[in-house]
Amino acid sequence: MPKDFLQGARDHYDVVVIGSGLAGLTSANILARAGHSVLLLEQHYKLGGMATWFKRPGGHIFDISLHGFPYGMVKSCRRYWSQEIADSIVQLDGVRFDNPMFSLWTSFTREDFTKQLIEKFGVEPEKVNAFFDKARSMNFYDDQQATTRELFDEFFPGREDVIRLLMEPITYANGSTLEDPAISYGIVFSNFMSKGVFTFQGGTDKLIEAMEQELIASGVDIRINCDVKRIHVRGDRVESVEIDAKGARRTIKCGAVVSNANIRTTIFDLVGEEKFGQDFIDDARAVRLNNSSTQVYIALQPDDLLEVSELGDLLFSSTAPKFETGALLSRDITSRTYSFYYPKTRPQREPRCLIVSSTNANYRDWADLSPDDYLASKQDLCETTLDALDKYVPNVRERAVHVEASTPVSFKHYTHHPAGASFGTKFEGLAISRGLPQQIGGLYHAGSVGIIMSGWLGAMNYGVIVANEVDNQLVSSGSRSTGGAERGVAEDMTAS
Secondary structure (H helix, E strand, O other): OOOOOOOOOOOEEEEEEEOOOHHHHHHHHHHHHOOOOEEEEOOOOOOOOOOOEEEEOOOEEEEOOOOOEOOHHHHHHHHHOOHHHHHOEEEOOOEEEEOOOOEEEEOOEHHHHHHHHHHOOOOOHHHHHHHHHHHHHOOOOOOOOOEHHHHHHHHOOOOHHHHHHHHHHHHHHHOOOOOOEHHHHHHHHHHHHHHOOEEEOOOHHHHHHHHHHHHHHHOOEEEOOOEEEEEEEEOOEEEEEEEEEOOEEEEEEEEEEEEOOOHHHHHHHHHOHHHOOHHHHHHHHOOOEOOEEEEEEEEEOOOOOOOHHHHOOEEEEEOOOOOOHHHHHOOOOOEEEEEEEOOOOOOOOOOOOEEEEEEEEOOHHHHOOOHHHHHHHHHHHHHHHHHHHOOOOOOHHHHEEEEEEEOHHHHHHHHOOHHHOOOOEOOOHHHHHHHHHHHOEOEEEOOOEOOOEOHHHHHHHHHHHHHHHHHHHHHHOOOOOOOOOOOOOOOOHHHO
16 A cells, blocks of 8 residues: 555644755744644655755765855754754865966965965955955845945956955855845855854764754654645635645645745745735746756775865866856856765765765756757766866776766756756845745745855754744744744844
8 A cells, every 4th residue: 555644644733844955944943842833844755955865885875965064054053953963063174276277275264265365366465354344244134236246346356366266165055156246145255254164074864864853852743755736825824735645635734834945936836826916926937046056976995085185175176267157057067066075074884985076057958958868968977077086086987986977957856946956046036035924924935045045054044034933923823832933043134
C-alpha cells in the first residue's frame, strides 16, 4: 500500500509553513517555541531546501550550498536554534583569488581587506576607511536609487581591479550585480568582511539533522513528500492549504501560512492573482528572478589529502580579463569558485577531500537543450572543470574517483524554484514579500528575496522577522498561543 505521509496530521494548525529552506525551518521553530501548533510541509524527501546534500556510493557526501557564510550565523543559530549548532560553526582558514588582474590570499576581515587595498592596490587609507564606514552604515531605509557601480565609482573610480576584489565573492554568494541597489551590496558585504568567512563543521547533513531534532523538540509536525498545490483564501484571509502527499490529496485548515516557496510561485501558483489587488499584481509581475548555478562535484581517493595552506577553503578563479556579471553567467565559463572540503571541516567515514566547483548560470542555456545535448553539455562541464582545476590540483583527472554535475535544470527539479533560481528574486521581490499580509490576512512569505535576505544568514534572519510578525497576528487575533516569539533580531533589515 502507498504510504500516507499525512497520516495522523490534524485538521487545523495555527500555522502551516510551506517549504523547509532555512527561512521556513527557522520560522517553524520560533513559532512552535512560542506555543503555536505548526505544520511544516516539504515537497522533497528531506529538509533543507538549497541547504542540502547528497550521498553517493563509496562514501562521498557533497554539500550543495556555497561553502561559507558570515559570523552572524553564530549568534542567530545560538539564539533561534541551539548552542550545540552554534558551537559547530568554525572560521575558514583563508580565501584565495587568482585572476589576470591579481592573485592574493585574504582572511576576509575588514582589517585584512584594508591592508590589501592599501599595500597591494595602492589605495589611499582615507578612501578605504571611508568606503568601509559607508558600507557599514547602510540600512534598508536608505536611498535605493544609487547602484553598486555608482558606490564603487564614488570611492574607487576607474579601479576595475578593486571592484573585482570587493564584488566577485558577493556575486557568487547571492547573485549580486553592479546594477543592483548599493544598499543591498553594502549591507551584505559589511557583514561578510567584519570577522571573516565561516562554515558548519560536519557538513550540511549534520546541520539539518540537528535542526530537525530541535524542530521535533519544539513540537513542529514535520511532513516530507507533501507538495502544497493551493493556498485557499476565504474573503480577505487564508483559510487552508491543499496538499498532494504522493497522490493522496488533503486540505488542512490554518490561521496563518508562511510560504518558503519562491515569492512568484506563492502569488501566481499557490494563491492565484485574482485574490490580490491589481496594482500589487502589476508590481509582482515585474519582480525578476535571480540567476541559477551549475556545480561540479569531485571526490578524491581516501587519504589523498589536499593542503589548505596551498589552496585555501575558497578559491575564486577566473581567466576573464576583468569582472563582468554577464561573463559570470555565460555558458562559455571563464570564472569558477572552488570550495575545498577537508577532513576537519567535513569529516567522513574515511579521511577524504572533496571539491565543489560553482559557476553562476542562466536557466535557458540548459533548459532549451535536447535530452542528448543536455547530457553531452553536462559531460563537457565536468571535463572542462577538471581541465581548469588541474592548475591548482595537479593530475586531478587521475586522482578523482567520482565526478558529476548539476545544472539549473537540476535545481528546478529538486527545489521547484522557477528557472532553478539559486538566490530567489532580485531586490524588488522584498517589497512584494513584505506586502503579502496587507493583501491577504494571515499570508506571509519568508525566503530568498533580494540580496539582503538571501544566502544562509539572510534567509535565516528573514525567517525570524516573519515569525515575529506571524506570532503578533496570532496573539492579537486570539490564538490559543500563550507565548511570544523570541524578539531581538535587529529591528531593521540590516539583520542579514
